[in-house]
Amino acid sequence: xxxxxxxxxxxxxxxxxxxxxxxxxxxxxxxxxxxxxxxxxxxxxxxxxxxxxxxxxxxxxxxxxxxxxxxxxxxxxxxxxxxxxxxxxxxxxxxxxxxxxxxxxxxxxxxxxxxxxxxxxxxxxxxxxxxxxxxxxxxxxxxxxxxxxxxxxxxxxxxxxxxxxxxxxxxxxxxxxxxxxxxxxxxxxxxxxxxxxxxxxxxxxxxxxxxxxxxxxxxxxxxxxxxxxxxxxxxxxxxxxxxxxxxxxxxxxxxxxxxxxxxxxxxxxxxxxxxxxxxxxxxxxxxxxxxxxxxxxxxxxxxxxxxxxxxxxxxxxxxxxxxxxxxxxxxxxxxxxxxxxxxxxxxxxxxxxxxxxxxxxxxxxxxxxxxxxxxxxxxxxxxxxxxxxxxxxxxxxxxxxxxxx
Numbered sequence: 123x124x125x126x127x128x129x130x131x132x133x134x135x136x137x138x139x140x141x142x143x144x145x146x147x148x149x150x151x152x153x154x155x156x157x158x159x160x161x162x163x164x165x166x167x168x169x170x171x172x173x174x175x176x177x178x179x180x181x182x183x184x185x186x187x188x189x190x191x192x193x194x195x196x197x198x199x200x201x202x203x204x205x206x207x208x209x210x211x212x213x214x215x216x217x218x219x220x221x222x223x224x225x226x227x228x229x230x231x232x233x234x235x236x237x238x239x240x241x242x243x244x245x246x247x248x249x250x251x252x253x254x255x256x257x258x259x260x261x262x263x264x265x266x267x268x269x270x271x272x273x274x275x276x277x278x279x280x281x282x283x284x285x286x287x288x289x290x291x292x293x294x295x296x297x298x299x300x301x302x303x304x305x306x307x308x309x310x311x312x313x314x315x316x317x318x319x320x321x322x323x324x325x326x327x328x329x330x331x332x333x334x335x336x337x338x339x340x341x342x343x344x345x346x347x348x349x350x351x352x353x354x355x356x357x358x359x360x361x362x363x364x365x366x367x368x369x370x371x372x373x374x375x376x377x378x379x380x381x382x383x384x385x386x387x388x389x390x391x392x393x394x395x396x397x398x399x400x401x402x403x404x405x406x407x408x409x410x411x412x413x414x415x416x417x418x419x420x421x422x423x424x425x426x427x428x429x430x431x432x433x434x435x436x437x438x439x440x441x442x443x444x445x446x447x448x449x450x451x452x453x454x455x456x457x458x459x460x461x462x463x464x465x466x467x468x469x470x471x472x473x474x475x476x477x478x479x480x481x482x483x484x485x486x487x488x489x490x491x492x493x494x495x496x497x498x499x500x501x502x503x504x505x506x507x508x509x510x511x512x513x514x515x516x517x518x519x520x521x522x523x524x525x526x527x
Contacts, residue, residue, distance in 0.1 A: 168489060169196040171231035171255075172215075173222055173246055174238030175205040177330070178260070183237060186482040188213050189472055192489035199225045201238075222246055226253040233258060239333065240340050244269045251276045256283040258488070261349050263505035265340035270509050274502040283492070288500040288508070289484035290354035294466035295445040299432060300358040302460070307451055308425025311403040314359050315422045318351050320437040323391055323411030325373045329380045335387040342389030343411030344369060347437065349508050351409065352395075353500070355421065361507070362405055364522045365397035367515025373412060395515050419445075431457055439477025 170193055172179060187193045197217035200206035206218045219225035226234050226249050234250035236243055236259040244264040250257040257277070263270040263286050277284040290296060303311065323334065323343040334341050356362065369390035376387045395407040421432040428451035436443040448457040469482050488499040507523075514521035 167192050167194045168492065169194050169230055169232045170235055171196055171219070171225045171228060171233070172198040172209070172235050172237060173200075173225060174236065174242075175200040175202070175209050176237065176239075179237040180209065182478045182481045183235060184209055184213050185474060185478060186485055187235075189470055189474070189482060190485055190489070191470075192493075193485065196230055197225055197228055222249050226250045226255055231255060236260065240265055240345075241338075244273065247273050248276065251280050251282055254280055254282060256285075256492075258285040258287065259502075259505075260287040261505065261508075262340050262345055263502060263509070265338060267506070267509040267513055270502065270506050274506055277502055283488075284502040285484070285488050285499050286502055286505040287481070287484065288350060288353045288504055289480045290350050291357035291500060292483040292487050293354070293445075293480045294462050294468075294483070295432070295447060296354055296358050298460075298462045298466050299430070299447065302430065302447075302449070303358060303423070307428055307449060308423055308430055309427025310401065311359060311399065311423060311425050313404045313406070313422075313424045314355070314399070315406045316351065316355055316408075316420070318347060318409045318419050318437050319413040319417040320347065320411055321413060321415075321417050323373075324414075325375065325412070326377045326379050329378050332376075332378055332385060335376045335385045335389060337388040337390070339389070342391065344390045344393045344409060345512070347411070348393050348409045348512065351419070351437075352407070352511060353504065353508055355407075359403075359405075359423070360399050360401070362397035362511075362523060363400050365395055365405075365511065365514050366519060366521065367393060367395040368518060369393050369516050390516075393515060427451060429457065439480065440475045441473065443476050 170187055172183065172195070175198065184195070187195050195213050195215045197219050198206045198209050198215050199219035199222060200209075203218070209215060210218050217228070217230075219228065225231065232255070234253075234255045234257045236246045236250065236257065238246060240262050243259055243262070247257055247259050247263075251273070263273060274284070302308075320343065323331070327334070333339050334343070370392040371388060371390050373387050373391055376385045377383070378385065391411040393407070393409045395405070397405045399405060417437065419432075419434040419437055421430075423430040428449060431448045432445055433448075434443060434445045447460045447462065449460050450457045468486060469479060472479070474482070484499060491497055491499050511523060514523060
């Protein structure tokens with residue numbers, strides 16, 4: 123198992139396979155390439171303060187922020203100072219903050235990026251908002267729906283920009299999928315099915331994953347992975363108006379590999395979700411951790427005029443783990459690969475893993491938002507909607523979902 127896998131997740135080209143009747147449709151992206159985006163209006167580039175230097179911060183955020191010209195790594199803080207100093211040395215960060223308060227109140231910081239553990243998010247984000255700083259927080263926003271709703275209200279009252287780390291919605295394959303659906307490739311959507319599985323989160327786990335065992339940490343395979351993949355899928359298909367679900371814990375005891383220590387585990391590792399989209403399409407979703415073999419991602423979308431299939435051999439997103447989009451418009455046809463058009467690619471050239479490039483997409487969108495006064499990046503509103511969806515799934519009853527404004 124890749125040592126960083128629990129902190130990452132995977133995502134999912136001219137249009138092959140279209141019928142003659144659809145060739146007039148334009149599925150190209152209007153997104154601007156990175157070199158065409160103006161720098162921020164407040165400060166050029168965006169000066170970033172990082173709070174938390176764990177695996178995902180090192181493997182993902184620091185590499186992305188170092189890649190994108192719209193950002194400058196200004197300062198970093200970690201409870202383990204040696205980690206902050208190591209990051210500062212590797213990425214030429216000129217300042218190492220002594221505390222969260224010192225970082226959020228630094229006048230040379232435009233954007234506070236919260237990357238510590240989920241139970242620490244609420245307090246850290248509150249501090250950033252109190253300092254009137256724009257704030258990015260990793261998903262999950264907090265460990266409870268109530269705390270997430272409170273942070274959303276605080277951010278709105280303070281007038282700060284807020285971003286949540288739900289990056290897969292912005293990935294090229296997902297923007298392409300959304301365009302295919304909106305421009306009628308499958309016609310009216312009748313059903314959506316998604317299965318996501320990963321090898322990790324089994325009964326034996328490395329010590330680095332001991333924090334995933336208690337449900338109250340909101341850091342299980344369901345809290346993290348279900349959140350990311352549900353947001354990705356429903357951004358493309360539209361959100362359900364009602365759902366019912368089942369969450370199950372099949373690993374009540376977790377053994378730490380390095381020490382043999384046995385922990386009680388209360389966090390779910392299986393989610394089965396059903397529901398209905400606004401236009402009557404039905405959804406069926408299964409997300410599971412601890413699958414020994416054949417794990418990955420498969421999405422099937424059935425319409426009254428065609429079908430789409432989206433697959434990935436991994437829910438991790440390493441180099442080369444790219445999504446494959448297949449489709450057929452018509453009746454009883456063989457699915458053909460639909461390569462994601464080059465116009466959907468908008469990042470600087472790099473050798474970063476696909477999961478890390480998805481994160482770069484979110485930062486790219488946020489920089490464009492700041493420069494142009496838009497609000498396209500995933501926000502605390504989106505986090506709250508996802509919290510409410512998972513609450514509804516956990517309830518085990520058919521639950522209507524309300525719109526977040």
